Amino acid sequence: MANITQIPKESLYRYCDQDLFTFSSTADLESLPSIIGQSRAQDAIDFGINISGEGYNLFVMGPAGSGKYTLVKDFLDEQVKLRSDGSDWGYLHNFSDPQTPWFVSLPAGQGRQLRHDIEKVVHHLIEDLPRAFDDEYYRGRMRAIDESSRKHRVRLFGTLQAEADRKGILLLRIQDGSYAFAAKRDGEPMTSDEFEQLPLDQQEKTEDLIASLHEELQNSLLELREWERDNQEKVSALNYEVAKEVISRQINKLKHAYPKSLRLQNYFDAMQKDMCDNVDTFLKPEDSNEESLAGVDSALFRHYQINLIVDNTDLHGAPVVYENLPTHQSLLGCVENMAMMGALVTDFSLIKAGAVHRANGGYLILDVDQLLMQPFAWEGLKRALQAKEIRFDTLERMYSLVATVSLEPEPIPLDLKVILLGDRHLYYQLYELDPEFAELFKVVADFEEEITRNHDNHMLYARLLATTVQQEGLLHLDRDAVSCVIEHGARAVEDAYRLSLHQGDMTDLLRESSYWARKKGENVVSRQHVQLALKSRTERVDRIRTQLYNHIESSITCIAVTDERVGQINALSVMSVGGFSFAQPSRLTANCRYGDGDIIDIEREADLGGDIHSKGVMIMSGYLGSTYAKDKPLSMSASLVFEQSYGEVDGDSASLAELCVLLSAIAEVPLKQSLAITGSMNQHGAVQAIGGVNEKIEGFFDVCKRIDFTGKQGVIIPQSNIQHLMLNQDVIDAVAAGDFQIHAVETVDQALFLLTDIDIGVCDSQGQYPDGSFNALVSQRIQHWADIHKQEKEVHTEQAETQ
Structure with a gap:
C-alpha cells in the first residue's frame, strides 16, 4: 500500500x-x-504593575517552575525604584479609649526614630522629675502649704481647748488619733468611779457640757477636712504645675521633631496630660527598681511608646513582600495575648503586623494554591482589598473561640497591589466559582510553556x-x-x-x-x-517501570512480540508516577459474535475506563457502522479488554488499536505481534496524533529486547507524530541497523496493511470490496450476521402471522 x-x-x-x-x-x-519567550506575560505584568485603579491586581498563571516569580520579582525590582519609599506603620496607646489604639503612619525610618525619641523623653523624665520635686522652690511652696495647714489646725484645736478649759472639761487625744472629752479634777481626767461619786445633777451638767463640746469638735473636724482637701488640691495643682513645666519641655521637643503629623501632635498632648496626671509613677522610690528604671520598655511606661509594627528604615523604594505561608494571621496580623494572674490580657503593644501591613504601599506576592489551603485567608484578603483597609479580625473573636476582652485597633488604610502566582486551572476555577475574583484581579499574565x-x-x-x-x-x-x-x-x-x-x-x-x-x-x-x-x-x-518490565520478561504479564494472533494486538499507553513517565505495553484482545450491535468496553463496564477512553470506543463503533454496514444492520456483538489491566484506563490513544483488533476478530485474520500500535482516530478512519510517543516507542523496544529481539519488531504511530520524535540513542541505532522499524500511518487501512500484509481493498461503486481483501473478509462476516438476523426476523414474522 x-x-x-x-x-x-x-x-x-x-x-x-x-x-x-x-x-x-x-x-x-x-x-x-x-x-526568554515570555513577551506576552511581560507586557501583561508591565501593564498590571503600572496601571492604577480599583481591582487591577494581577494573576500570573503558568506551571510550577516556569519562572513566574523570577519574572515578577525582576519587574518589581525595577519598578520600586521609581516609586517613593514605603511608610513605617505603628500603633499608639489611646489614652481616652485603651481598647481602640490609634494607628500612625510615618515616612520610612521615622518610626524607629520616634521610638528612640520617646525612650529618651521617658529617661529624661525619670531623672528630671525627681530633681524638680526635690528643688528648694518646690519644697518652699510645700512648706508654706503645710505651715498654713498646721496653723489652721492649731487655731481650731486651740479655740476648742480654751472653750473646754473654761467649762472645766479636759480635751484628750487618744492613741488612734481621734479626740475625746472627759471631766477633770486637779488637771487630770476623772476615772469612772470618781465621776460616779459626783452628784447626779453635776454629772448631768458635765455630760451636757461634753455633748456641746463634742458637737463643736465635729464642726472643727469637718472644717479641718475641708481645709485639708483645699490644701491637697493646692498640692496637686503645685505638683501638676511643676510636672507640666518639666514634662512640657520634653514633649515640645517631640512636637518640634514631628510637626507634619497631626496624629502625633494630638498623641503628644494626650501623653503629656497622662504623664502629668500620673507623675507619681516617675517619683515613687519604692517603684524605682531596675525594671522601672529601664525606661519606656518597662511595664510602667510601655503605654507611652509606639508599637512599631512595620519598620521600613532600610527600605529603598516601595515594599515588595513574598509570603510563602499565607495564613490568616500571617497575612492580616493579629493581637496577641499574654497570661497574667490566670487570665489572658492584651494591650496595644501586642499588636503584630501581617504581610499585608508590610507590603502596604507596594506589592504583595502570594502563591494562590498555598493561599487557598489556609482557612479564611482568601476571604480575609478579599475583604481587605474591597474595604481598602486592614482590620484585626482574629479568628478566635470571629468564632467566639476564646472569651477574652480584646482590642479593636483603628483600621489602617490599604494601598496595595496583590500578585497571585498559580496554575491555569486555579485561575479558571476562581473565575467561574468566585464572583468577586474577576473584580479584584482584572489583569492576567499567562506564561508560555x-x-x-x-x-x-x-x-x-x-x-x-x-x-x-x-x-x-x-x-x-x-x-x-x-x-x-x-x-x-x-x-x-x-x-x-x-x-x-x-x-x-x-x-x-x-x-x-x-x-x-x-x-x-x-x-x-x-x-x-x-x-x-x-x-x-x-x-x-524507575523502580516501578523496571518491576513492570520484569513481569513481562518472566511472563507474569503476557505480551507476545513474535508470531501472529487473531483478535490480539499490542497496544501502548503511558503511565506517570511521581513525574516520571514510561510506556506500558498491554495485550488488547477482542471477541465478536452474532448479536444486536453492542460493542462492550469491558474497562468501562468494570469502572476502569475513563470518559475519553469510552469516547474513543464510540468513535470506533461509528466508523465500523459507516464503513461496513451502511445498507444493513450491524448484527454483531463484541467485547474489548486490556488484558491484565488493574488500573484506570483513559485517553483515546488506543482507539486505533481497538479498531484493528476488532476487525481482526471479525475477519478472522491474524495480526502481527511483532508490531505495537498507538494512535487515535476519527469516524472517517483518519489517524490522529497522541501524546507520549517517545516513551511508547522506547517502552516497546525495551520489552522486545528483554523477551525476544528478532530484528523484525517495530511500532506504528500516527504520521502527525513524526515531528514529536526525540528518541533515545539505542532506538535510533537499532533503526539505523534495520533491526527495529517505526512506521507512520495516516489511515486505519494503512495500519491494517502493516499488521496483516493483506491487501485492504477499496470499495467500488457497487459497494463491493475486491475478493480476498481484508475489507472483503470483514464485510462478508458482517453480511453473514446480517443474513442470520434477517432469517430470524422472517421466522418471527411468519410465527406472528400464524398466530
Whole structure:
C-alpha cells in the first residue's frame, strides 16, 4: 500500500548542531536580563504593575517552575525604584479609649526614630522629675502649704481647748488619733468611779457640757477636712504645675521633631496630660527598681511608646513582600495575648503586623494554591482589598473561640497591589466559582510553556543557561553540552521543533550535570555529564517501570512480540508516577459474535475506563457502522479488554488499536505481534496524533529486547507524530541497523496493511470490496450476521402471522 512511511533515522531525533555556535563555553556568553519567550506575560505584568485603579491586581498563571516569580520579582525590582519609599506603620496607646489604639503612619525610618525619641523623653523624665520635686522652690511652696495647714489646725484645736478649759472639761487625744472629752479634777481626767461619786445633777451638767463640746469638735473636724482637701488640691495643682513645666519641655521637643503629623501632635498632648496626671509613677522610690528604671520598655511606661509594627528604615523604594505561608494571621496580623494572674490580657503593644501591613504601599506576592489551603485567608484578603483597609479580625473573636476582652485597633488604610502566582486551572476555577475574583484581579499574565526551536532561540537558550550557571555558581557548559540541554528541552515538550521554557527543570538539570562533572574531576560540563545526569535521574525513579518490565520478561504479564494472533494486538499507553513517565505495553484482545450491535468496553463496564477512553470506543463503533454496514444492520456483538489491566484506563490513544483488533476478530485474520500500535482516530478512519510517543516507542523496544529481539519488531504511530520524535540513542541505532522499524500511518487501512500484509481493498461503486481483501473478509462476516438476523426476523414474522 502506498504512502506508508517507514521513518528514517534522520527523523527520529533532531540534533542541535554545535558547530553553529560561535562560543566555546557558556563562560563566553553575556547573561540575559530576563527569562526568554515570555513577551506576552511581560507586557501583561508591565501593564498590571503600572496601571492604577480599583481591582487591577494581577494573576500570573503558568506551571510550577516556569519562572513566574523570577519574572515578577525582576519587574518589581525595577519598578520600586521609581516609586517613593514605603511608610513605617505603628500603633499608639489611646489614652481616652485603651481598647481602640490609634494607628500612625510615618515616612520610612521615622518610626524607629520616634521610638528612640520617646525612650529618651521617658529617661529624661525619670531623672528630671525627681530633681524638680526635690528643688528648694518646690519644697518652699510645700512648706508654706503645710505651715498654713498646721496653723489652721492649731487655731481650731486651740479655740476648742480654751472653750473646754473654761467649762472645766479636759480635751484628750487618744492613741488612734481621734479626740475625746472627759471631766477633770486637779488637771487630770476623772476615772469612772470618781465621776460616779459626783452628784447626779453635776454629772448631768458635765455630760451636757461634753455633748456641746463634742458637737463643736465635729464642726472643727469637718472644717479641718475641708481645709485639708483645699490644701491637697493646692498640692496637686503645685505638683501638676511643676510636672507640666518639666514634662512640657520634653514633649515640645517631640512636637518640634514631628510637626507634619497631626496624629502625633494630638498623641503628644494626650501623653503629656497622662504623664502629668500620673507623675507619681516617675517619683515613687519604692517603684524605682531596675525594671522601672529601664525606661519606656518597662511595664510602667510601655503605654507611652509606639508599637512599631512595620519598620521600613532600610527600605529603598516601595515594599515588595513574598509570603510563602499565607495564613490568616500571617497575612492580616493579629493581637496577641499574654497570661497574667490566670487570665489572658492584651494591650496595644501586642499588636503584630501581617504581610499585608508590610507590603502596604507596594506589592504583595502570594502563591494562590498555598493561599487557598489556609482557612479564611482568601476571604480575609478579599475583604481587605474591597474595604481598602486592614482590620484585626482574629479568628478566635470571629468564632467566639476564646472569651477574652480584646482590642479593636483603628483600621489602617490599604494601598496595595496583590500578585497571585498559580496554575491555569486555579485561575479558571476562581473565575467561574468566585464572583468577586474577576473584580479584584482584572489583569492576567499567562506564561508560555514552550518556544519555537530555531537558531536564534538556540542562542537565547544558551545565554539563559549561562545566566543560570552564573546565578547558581555552577560549572560552565561547553558547546556540545549546551546542544544536549537544548535537545532535552525539545524532548521535554514532546516536539522536535519546540523548546521547553520550564526553568525549574532546566536549572535542576544544570545543577545535576555540574555535580557529575565535578565528581569526574572536570572543570567544564560536557554532553557526557548532561547525559549522565539524565540517566541517573531516570534510574532514581524507575523502580516501578523496571518491576513492570520484569513481569513481562518472566511472563507474569503476557505480551507476545513474535508470531501472529487473531483478535490480539499490542497496544501502548503511558503511565506517570511521581513525574516520571514510561510506556506500558498491554495485550488488547477482542471477541465478536452474532448479536444486536453492542460493542462492550469491558474497562468501562468494570469502572476502569475513563470518559475519553469510552469516547474513543464510540468513535470506533461509528466508523465500523459507516464503513461496513451502511445498507444493513450491524448484527454483531463484541467485547474489548486490556488484558491484565488493574488500573484506570483513559485517553483515546488506543482507539486505533481497538479498531484493528476488532476487525481482526471479525475477519478472522491474524495480526502481527511483532508490531505495537498507538494512535487515535476519527469516524472517517483518519489517524490522529497522541501524546507520549517517545516513551511508547522506547517502552516497546525495551520489552522486545528483554523477551525476544528478532530484528523484525517495530511500532506504528500516527504520521502527525513524526515531528514529536526525540528518541533515545539505542532506538535510533537499532533503526539505523534495520533491526527495529517505526512506521507512520495516516489511515486505519494503512495500519491494517502493516499488521496483516493483506491487501485492504477499496470499495467500488457497487459497494463491493475486491475478493480476498481484508475489507472483503470483514464485510462478508458482517453480511453473514446480517443474513442470520434477517432469517430470524422472517421466522418471527411468519410465527406472528400464524398466530
